[in-house]
Amino acid sequence: MPKLTYAVALSVAVSSPVMAAEFQWAGKTDPQTMDPHAVSSAPVLGFLNNVYDGLVRMSKDMEVEPSLAESWEPIGAGEGWRFTLRQGVTFHDGATFDADDVLFSYERASDESSDVRSWFSPVTEVKVVDDYTVEFYTNAPNPLFPASIANWMMMDRGWAEANNATRPDKESGNFATLNVNGTGAFKLEDRQPGLSTTLVPNESWWDNAEHNITKATFTPIQNPATAVAALLSGDVDFVEPVPIQDAARLEADPNINVIRGIETRTIMLGFAHEADTLKYGASAGQPNPFQDVRVREAVAKAINVDAILRTIWRGSAEPASQLVTPALSGFSEVNAARPAFDIEGAKALLAEAGYADGFGFGLKCPNDRYPNDEAVCQAITAMLAQVGIQVELDAMPVSNYWPELRADNFDMYLLGWSPGGSLDHEHPLRFLASTPNEEKRLGSWNFGGYSNARLDEALPSILSEIDPDKRQALIDEVTGIYQDEVAYVPLYVQPLVWGTRSNIQLTQRPDNFFMLRWVTVN
């Protein structure tokens, strides 16, 4: 299903048994919790994939592959999915894994207090057929369901009940916040939130271990320069992410390998479609020019994405044409072109729309959410100034950023989107392109209120269409719509840059999850 054009997979050479070794790695963010159902964020889910397993999992090249479920099949004509579980799997504490644990994990993950329950919004019922067979019924045919639960991790009912952790508690925490009892390749040995987390191999793991790690320690390092220094000095074996500007220096170091890939996150500009007037800048209070598609198109043409990628990104990122990256399913090949950089064209469009003399507005930007976010916004400010649009840039920490966007305090804003869960084009269509509808949980991140009737109409069919060609045709159609209307200006696909000591071999998965089980220390 998912195409793989950009995923970089460094193959692991398992020629001869290599020496076992300890492994130290550092990342920007500490996983907030060890509870796989409490927080749905990439750092948490990525980390916990090392200690917990799901029914299915993503392979090195982002294919769905069996994990705790040996196989699965649709029930009837799309009423749901039947999973056959692997036998002989045990949790770290020795308890056996069976269908009841799947049911328990479903109850736990779909509970009100769970942060991942939206994964189960299509599920109407879960039936335990026997100890090793479980059926999931969905409200409509759901071809993506197995892929969408790749990060749903199995917990042991007995352990959770014994430790009073039958429901996740993200506010005050419980036993599962600091402790782990999974079926995964590694066991949690020590956990000091914010400081370090130590894992040791699970000797009784059901799968063959490819790694040769005896002990692995994770340390969060916020300051990217410190992380790079730690890698250079050999204090850690692996760092992610590497600031893009340091990649070249690291590559020049013979002791270090830099692994580059393309992430699943698309960075784009959004507009205040619904607002009648501008809120910021020189033209505050005047009618909102962004309601005119020609102005939006002019913005798209005025931005020299190539220049951004060449300087700020140093050639490591790819331009984006739509809301998903080419690596993801549902990417619309027919709409793969992005508007060319064309200052004259942009000026002509502005003149045509009645803004020959330009106007001033406010651009909101986070300064600690995406790599180089603020630098990119600054560059955009300069580029728009060249077609006569004066931008008042307001960059802020992400903790202030989302509340500002939710309060509609913007004329234009920067947004990055990674389709968590399904890794499919339907995800941004649902969240970013659909008309906001709280009840149906649609358009919840469509801050600007973009709305198109045909797109809204086509969306349910995209979600339930099982025939891949028909589905893709629908996606191509709506992609064309939001491109023509310049609902967003997709800029580029964020690159993934990891750095390792040269004696380390590992695999970089495009979703930026780091899998310890694919690490070899030479």
Added chain:
Amino acid sequence: MAETSIPLSTKEHDKGRWQRFRESDFFYAFKRSPVAIVSFAVVALLVLAAVFAPLIAPTNPFDPASLNLMNGFTPPMEPNAFTQESFLMGTDDQGRDVFSTILYGMRISLFVGISAVLFAMVLGIVLGLVSGYFGGWTETIIMRIADVQLTFPSILVAMLIFGVAKGFTPVEYRDQMAIWVLILAIGLSDWVQFARVVRGATLVEKSKDYVAAARLIGRSPWAIMIRHILPNAMSPVLVIATISLALAIIAEATLSFLGVGAPPTQPSLGTLIRIGQGFLFSGEWWILFFPACTLLGLALSVNLLGDWLRDALNPRLR
């Protein structure tokens, strides 16, 4: 103790002010001290460069329309690979000429520093005069506040003020606000020294006869304080002001590093260093090096000057 009193200033009123200044011991001491001359020259040069930045700088880094992103990361004195343009100190990630950015950044740093010190000075002088002159509960309250202020490190005070002020300012004014909040924050954390020195001088002068006489003939307290008492406190105040200026410039840099300072679209030296440190390991050393050297040069010269002033004026400083 020493019986040879060497006159401190020649009181010959027929000579012009400049003439008198040139013959003063102060100026003599200045001429004799190479450190003072060099640091004064550096400060003067940097201040002039900042003031006349629009005339000196090859580009205006605050005008986004003049920037070309393709110029980004051009090393100093080397032509850019795409645009063939060459820059004295290279360019930063946005293609801004580092030299121009430093000149403009210094304006902000100096403006913030000088304004903050002036603010602290005025506040400190007023409170110091008032508490020294009136005494009583006014003094108690003011000096207690000063104690409390001293217990709290300036950087935390500044962060607190910044946090609060940010909440009270409408979003659209935040960019302009940042600089004023910096001034307020640094100034507020710095007034105590001034107040203490002025209060001390006031206490000494207040007991002198001429103050009593001035009081008897009915001069207003403020006139007495400003005309008679304040001049006696001016030399220590001047020294403190100089040293505070260096501290304020550094404080501004530190706050900007923590992200509560000048915005990157209008960078101060501190913001430039914050931006530049991200490129330290990547080989674009000039983005950090030149602003850091400028900051070092500026703060060091001001400090040296303050040090020398302290010795030259020899006020009893605490």
Added chain:
Amino acid sequence: MTTPVLSIRNLSVEIPTRGGVVKPVDGVSYDIAKGEILGVVGESGAGKSMAGNAVIGLLNPPAHISAGEIWLNGTRIDPLQGEAMRRLRGKEIGMIFQDPLTSLNPLLTIGDQLAETILTHLPVSRSEAEKRAVAALEEVGIPGAAERIDSYPHEFSGGMRQRVVIALALCAEPSLVIADEPTTALDVSVQAQIIALLKRLCRERGTAVMLITHDMGVIAETADRVAVMYAGRLAELGDVRDVLTAPQHPYTHGLMASTPLASLGQRRLHQIPGSMPRLTQMPDGCAFHPRCPQAQDKCRQAPSPDLADGRASCWFPMMAEAAE
């Protein structure tokens, strides 16, 4: 004739300043014999203290001895440096400063300060030093010395503190004491007691004293001989009675006339017109001539004569009959 305790020969002190080199002490010579009290008088800036500081080797740089010799008990001490000079201070030469309030270290008990001085100079044990400290305090008339030994300076009154200072200056039994305005900062009522104490102690021990003061009254009561200084030079030197009753130098004369001395039965006070010249602006000839009522052409041209030739350094000394 026995060697004098202190013998100053042609002593000059120079300070380089931006306006040129100034000489706060210029060719001064005098002796002090064992048990003798020499009063050194003069206005502020006349060079009296500077000479005292030169003797004890505590000139503040850049002031330095530029010429002349200082002999102490037959040994020349002016070339001595650092450690050698330090050994003399306190041991051979004691010094008393003007202000007892600031002469004592406020953070150390007076016992500590006494004991450290004794231990520095005398080969005694700590307990012996402490015993001697008590004795020294008793000697200067501190009541309850044994208890007060552990008191801090601020617990004493001004007069008591000056007694402590005297005890400190004398505790290592020096042969010479330089007392620099020892009573100026004290209450009038206490001044006499302190002078009497100083006089008694020095007489008892045979200590030579250089008593620097601007107070003619003190000189009259205490000193055996008196040296009058003006603008760095010795104006007059002689026995206290002679100088006070029949001053030969017009300056001394003026000084006497301006001092209210009951014993001398003066009718009204005089004032010397003008003020002492700045060291940077010394007039040619005799330094006193601009103020001198008897000044003649010679005084304006030639520096005043050396004292060796007479009691006063004046071309036209006033003879006894000239005095009023």
Added chain:
Amino acid sequence: MLAFIIRRIGQSILVLLIVGLVAFSMFRFVGDPIDNMLGQERTIEDVERLRTQLGLDQPFPVQYYRFLEGAAQGNFGVSYRQGRPVSEILLERAPATLELAAVSGMLAIVFGIALGVFTAIRRNGATANIIMATSLIGVSLPTFLIGILLIYLFSVELGWLPSFGRGETVQIGESWTTGFLTISGLKALILPSITLGLYQMTLIMRLVRSEMLEVLRQDYIRFARARGLTDRVVNFRHALKNTMVPVVTVIGLQLGAIIAFAIITETVFQWPGVGLLFINAIQFVDIPVMAAYLMLISVMFVGINLIVDILYVFIDPRLRVDRTGAH
């Protein structure tokens, strides 16, 4: 004396209340914790439920009152981010900061006083002048830059010292971890403590120098010299002791500043102390952690100041009898 201490404590409590109020009101403006706590797929109900649960729907005075009420009992609530009691987290992190601050403080005090005395005694010597000039570079460069440069030089280029973290730590008793007992722990301490202590060292050194020069001009020093005391006794017994009176106050304040400036050093060196915790808390709008940190820091400042005041009385005998409140 007792009255003085009681008055000081009273003042301290007032300070704490004010700090608490300012700190707490600041938190309203650093952002909204809700978005950090809920993921991509949040709903309005989620937001409302969480808001109520955290008490964020209450009016500000009520929130502050609740906070004070808890704080008085040592209960700072539960960290939004870690889901654990804040007091527990702070206790866990405090040893790292305290050890770092202690070493930096020692460095600053020992070297600051030693160099200050040296430069004062050799006031015009070449070495002293070089030290003075170099020290000015120390106060003319921002701390964060010094830290980064040290890492660059000693970790990256030379590879002698670790670039981040505390190294190996050893658990002592219930709640204390120390880096003092392992080689890697000691090595890890070097760069951060230099970075943190350098500025304070310079300050102390310059202060000691100017105070000492002032003291050396005093009559009692001349008198001590006139008594023939050796230079060592004059400089160290007489001059230094008097120099220390004003210096002690400033050192007390500087110790407070060290703990506050640890925020920067800990950020640069990824030092797992309370400062880093605070910066992270700001990032994630973890209000209970921020509030508790500021209260903890204020308690430390106030405590240090109280100790300094009492120490003052011990150093200066004049204060033992006629102590008045004013400085």
